[in-house]
């Protein structure tokens with residue numbers, strides 16, 4: 001046979017194989033592994049982005065649209081249209097949803113940033129949570145009720161909620177959420193809370209344990225895990241931390257995973273990044289982490305370069321939205337899950 005014929009056979013087998021190789025979504029479903037991503041409205045509008053999200057993930061979290069700055073920009077105006085579309089999209093595609101977030105020090109509208117009266121602040125906090133969880137009753141798998149309540153020194157952050165209401169705002173938020181929707185898992189989410197034996201990690205644990213001891217309705221904790229390729233995962237400290245929360249009867253979610261690289265990108269740095277992504281995935285599976293969320297899939301829309309000058313390439317798809325080698329390795333790893 002002529003060389004061209006062999007070439008044609010090879011090309012067609014490759015095309016056939018890639019048509020029939022299961023998607024990451026399918027593999028994750030088969031393994032009963034919740035693998036998700038933070039999405040923007042454009043992910044649900046642009047057909048190319050939509051397909052990518054459908055083909056790879058079985059749980060979604062809104063990157064920004066459910067933050068109060070967007071969801072409730074004034075006391076009387078609610079922007080339900082984007083969250084409604086997200087909820088419909090998730091339902092149509094049989095995906096789960098994480099909610100993010102009610103009580104935070106960041107991305108609040110002016111009417112919240114300007115609060116000064118304690119009773120008014122309590123009313124806004126309770127009303128916001130109740131309205132959202134009434135509208136979307138039973139629709140969310142988990143919700144970040146409070147986000148980043150501990151500051152980098154391991155003490156309660158002096159947010160607008162702390163200033164106006166005092167430390168009891170956290171209990172109030174969880175109790176209100178439980179009352180509004182008994183089915184959603186209520187999560188306390190934070191960054192740099194992932195290792196046992198660090199100032200912030202231990203302060204976070206102490207806060208959560210105290211809530212559990214006092215029977216505040218908290219179901220789980222979120223580790224954001226915005227990490228650096230140059231810093232290998234401290235597996236022992238991460239596993240010890242997951243274990244102590246699970247011993248309290250709580251779930252642990254990896255909520256905002258990305259692995260930034262100090263530019264320029266080199267093959268060595270990509271190898272280090274791959275190790276971090278794979279370590280986190282493996283640990284998540286072995287420790288029965290509730291869900292594994294990527295904080296965005298593509299470098300095209302990344303929050304990293306704007307926040308960490310000199311860093312980038314943090315996501316498993318490149319700026320043209322093509323999978324990087326790290327994503328193929330992640331797919332292999334999920335395929336190998338027992």
Ligand code: 9MR
Nearest residue numbers: 063064100106107147191224256303307
């Ligand atoms: O990715 C989000 C970015 O688009 C926003 O500009 C930014 C504002 O602070 O928030 C980013 O998401 C954050 C998340 O809500 C909470 N944890 C840290 C994330 C990265 O900053």
